[in-house]
Amino acid sequence: MKRKSRPVSILMAEDDPDDCMLVEEAxxxxxxxxxxxxxxxxxxxxxxxxxxxxxxxxxFAPRPGLIxxxxxxxxxxxxxxxxxxxxxxxxxxxxxxxxxxxxxxxxVLRTYDLGVAGFITKPVTFEGLVEVVKAFGxxxxxxxxxxxxxxxxxxxxxxxxxxxxG
Amino acid sequence: MFETVxxxxxxxxxxxPDDRLxxxxxxxxxRVVNNLHFVEDGxxxxxxxxxxxxxxxxxxxxxxxLIxxxxxxxxxxxxxxxxxxxxxxxxxxxxxxxxxxxxxxxxILRSYDIGAASFITKPVTFEALVEAVxxxxxxxxxxxxxxxxDT
Numbered sequence: 129m130k131r132k133s134r135p136v137s138i139l140m141a142e143d144d145p146d147d148c149m150l151v152e153e154a155x156x157x158x159x160x161x162x163x164x165x166x167x168x169x170x171x172x173x174x175x176x177x178x179x180x181x182x183x184x185x186x187x188f189a190p191r192p193g194l195i196x197x198x199x200x201x202x203x204x205x206x207x208x209x210x211x212x213x214x215x216x217x218x219x220x221x222x223x224x225x226x227x228x229x230x231x232x233x234x235x236v237l238r239t240y241d242l243g244v245a246g247f248i249t250k251p252v253t254f255e256g257l258v259e260v261v262k263a264f265g266x267x268x269x270x271x272x273x274x275x276x277x278x279x280x281x282x283x284x285x286x287x288x289x290x291x292x293x294g
Numbered sequence: 295m296f297e298t299v300x301x302x303x304x305x306x307x308x309x310x311p312d313d314r315l316x317x318x319x320x321x322x323x324x325r326v327v328n329n330l331h332f333v334e335d336g337x338x339x340x341x342x343x344x345x346x347x348x349x350x351x352x353x354x355x356x357x358x359x360l361i362x363x364x365x366x367x368x369x370x371x372x373x374x375x376x377x378x379x380x381x382x383x384x385x386x387x388x389x390x391x392x393x394x395x396x397x398x399x400x401x402i403l404r405s406y407d408i409g410a411a412s413f414i415t416k417p418v419t420f421e422a423l424v425e426a427v428x429x430x431x432x433x434x435x436x437x438x439x440x441x442x443x444d445t
Binding site: 221 | 387
């Protein structure tokens with residue numbers, strides 16, 4: 129088991145509010161107590177990462193250790209956002225994991241080509257999502273080293289882990 | 295919920311023969327369904343991926359689904375090889391997981407900056423290595439979709 133330092137915030141870009149809620153519940157069910165923040169399109173994602181606009185005040189802009197990214201979003205979709213993140217020397221070290229309904233080989237290839245750290249097709253059942261989140265947590269927080277020394281926080285019912293953008 | 299996957303092909307670039315053996319045994323112990331191939335330095339790694347030199351036969355040396363890379367290798371070190379892979383439009387989609395004894399913040403950050411998909415510090419015990427390989431197998435093969443070989 130790894131010695132870790134400070135807990136990792138996860139920033140999730142997802143336009144569907146039901147999916148946001150499901151992922152939040154899956155994190156709780158998996159006992160992953162990391163702060164989970166949501167943005168709802170690619171523009172918001174980049175603004176948040178760059179601490180611009182309404183994210184200019186540090187209190188409202190998490191510095192995520194890891195990004196979960198849906199591909200199909202309005203304004204700026206996931207592929208565009210991923211491309212921008214990986215082209216930005218200040219942002220590109222942050223691992224991005226795609227979590228999407230898309231299953232096309234083309235999307236898979238394109239995201240890896242752009243530098244994604246993993247591509248996960250959203251499971252169709254909640255149980256499936258919990259299994260994915262558990263394995264995701266085990267891999268990213270127990271096995272892998274994240275840049276800037278992140279770690280998992282074990283979930284305590286007293287934590288208010290529920291956050292949302294804006 | 296886990297789809298049946300074809301055995302994934304792992305390619306590990308590792309110059310230390312003891313470490314190669316340990317990882318091979320850890321894969322066997324963890325029952326990660328896979329084919330595990332080795333190269334011993336950065337030059338061999340790029341030759342393998344480009345199917346050049348002694349690696350020209352793709353049947354014997356299939357394109358990997360995932361690369362495990364130790365940055366500390368002779369001839370062409372892992373950092374250089376990673377940079378080359380991520381700069382090559384024909385290779386950059388291949389996920390590379392750094393597996394190394396180093397755990398300096400600088401090495402971690404630089405690996406991600408160059409384009410590593412993940413960074414794993416080599417566990418000190420065999421049991422922990424088996425756990426890491428199990429976790430890598432479960433996440434990297436069962437949960438995550440890897441880019442298709444057929445592109």
